[in-house]
Amino acid sequence: xxxxxxxxxxxxxxxxxxxxxxxxxxxxxxxxxxxxxxxxxxxxxxxxxxxxxxxxxxxxxxxxxxxxxxxxxxxxxxxxxxxxxxxxxxxxxxxxxxxxxxxxxxxxxxxxxxxxxxxxxxxxxxxxxxxxxxxxxxxxxxxxxxxxxxxxxxxxxxxxxxxxxxxxxxxxxxxxxxxxxxxxxxxxxxxxxxxxxxxxxxxxxxxxxxxxxxxxxxxxxxxxxxxxxxxxxxxxxxxxxxxxxxxxxxxxxxxxxxxxxxxxxxxxxxxxxxxxxxxxxxxxxxxxxxxxxxxxxxxxxxxxxxxxxxxxxxxxxxxxxxxxxxxxxxxxxxxxxxxxxxxxxxxxxxxxxxxxxxxxxxxxxxxxxxxxxxxxxxxxxxxxxxxx
Numbered sequence: 001x002x003x004x005x006x007x008x009x010x011x012x013x014x015x016x017x018x019x020x021x022x023x024x025x026x027x028x029x030x031x032x033x034x035x036x037x038x039x040x041x042x043x044x045x046x047x048x049x050x051x052x053x054x055x056x057x058x059x060x061x062x063x064x065x066x067x068x069x070x071x072x073x074x075x076x077x078x079x080x081x082x083x084x085x086x087x088x089x090x091x092x093x094x095x096x097x098x099x100x101x102x103x104x105x106x107x108x109x110x111x112x113x114x115x116x117x118x119x120x121x122x123x124x125x126x127x128x129x130x131x132x133x134x135x136x137x138x139x140x141x142x143x144x145x146x147x148x149x150x151x152x153x154x155x156x157x158x159x160x161x162x163x164x165x166x167x168x169x170x171x172x173x174x175x176x177x178x179x180x181x182x183x184x185x186x187x188x189x190x191x192x193x194x195x196x197x198x199x200x201x202x203x204x205x206x207x208x209x210x211x212x213x214x215x216x217x218x219x220x221x222x223x224x225x226x227x228x229x230x231x232x233x234x235x236x237x238x239x240x241x242x243x244x245x246x247x248x249x250x251x252x253x254x255x256x257x258x259x260x261x262x263x264x265x266x267x268x269x270x271x272x273x274x275x276x277x278x279x280x281x282x283x284x285x286x287x288x289x290x291x292x293x294x295x296x297x298x299x300x301x302x303x304x305x306x307x308x309x310x311x312x313x314x315x316x317x318x319x320x321x322x323x324x325x326x327x328x329x330x331x332x333x334x335x336x337x338x339x340x341x342x343x344x345x346x347x348x349x350x351x352x353x354x355x356x357x358x359x360x361x362x363x364x365x366x367x368x369x370x371x372x373x374x375x376x377x378x379x380x381x382x383x384x385x386x387x388x
Contacts (some may be wrong), residue, residue, distance in 0.1 A: 012291035015302035018310025026105040050257030063217025070164030071225040077293035085372035092368040101319035118142040155207040173226040188214035195273030213281040242294025251282030316356030321349040
């Protein structure tokens with residue numbers, strides 16, 4: 001595949017990331033413009049709340065992008081993946097912007113009593129510093145609540161080299177695929193343990209329950225590398241197949257949201273408790289495949305420049321948007337209506353995210369990339385994009 005083609009396909013994934021980031025932002029605008037916990041009693045409320053499924057997209061995408069180098073090494077059996085380089089790139093991608101945003105949230109929100117803000121004590125900052133906020137009810141979904149997904153991502157980053165070593169030792173793509181597919185029922189079994197037990201809220205936010213989403217992305221990466229070895233190059237999907245995957249994947253995501261929204265008490269539904277958002281994860285896997293390997297108008301929207309740029313700055317946007325919303329609300333400047341609140345806060349969040357990307361994240365990534373030349377440009381570039 002030519003460099004131009006690689007760039008075009010990577011742009012499509014960035015475009016999808018940008019749209020997903022905006023969806024997460026809209027969910028939080030909806031939450032924080034309500035004077036009390038937002039009721040879900042009409043179609044609009046259900047529609048906006050189910051945009052929460054966008055976080056599932058990020059888990060699937062991380063599995064796809066980050067496992068590619070490990071899958072390549074396992075399928076080709078020519079050289080092992082550069083685990084040290086992988087670790088260095090992950091730290092460079094996640095840590096600097098995270099710690100700056102954490103300090104910024106402290107400056108903007110510490111001591112705030114604004115409605116909807118859930119403060120923490122100074123002694124709890126250490127858990128945030130260690131990406132361990134999910135492991136205590138005193139910090140889980142508090143302060144900057146979106147960071148629960150980053151804690152899961154970091155847990156996955158730590159586990160991935162071990163999964164890569166296992167894949168390398170299994171050697172054959174079929175064996176690796178079976179091992180990855182087995183993660184899905186194991187995750188369902190974990191969810192059953194959580195659903196039917198009395199274990200507290202912490203266990204609901206641990207990696208095993210979400211690992212099936214990552215595994216679906218990893219299976220897609222394995223398929224790509226198998227195709228590269230046995231069929232000669234990256235898979236190429238025609239317009240009809242791309243359209244089918246994109247629309248079929250979207251239908252699965254919508255069906256998942258409808259399923260959850262139609263239950264008055266989703267936490268009491270055994271099916272939801274065991275599968276969680278697995279149908280949406282399957283849908284996003286199909287959509288990622290369409291964007292990464294397909295052509296045609298069904299995937300063309302993912303490469304529109306505004307969406308691509310939103311994807312490029314999405315990590316900073318993710319880190320900063322809730323503190324900005326809450327700070328504007330603390331100043332008494334957040335409109336109570338949904339769309340005016342979007343108009344006030346979205347430009348601020350984009351400006352801060354763009355500053356983070358251009359003046360900190362991208363320069364750091366370029367320096368680290370120069371020091372880790374062992375990976376191919378394809379792997380290094382894909383991995384650099386893999387952020388929540």
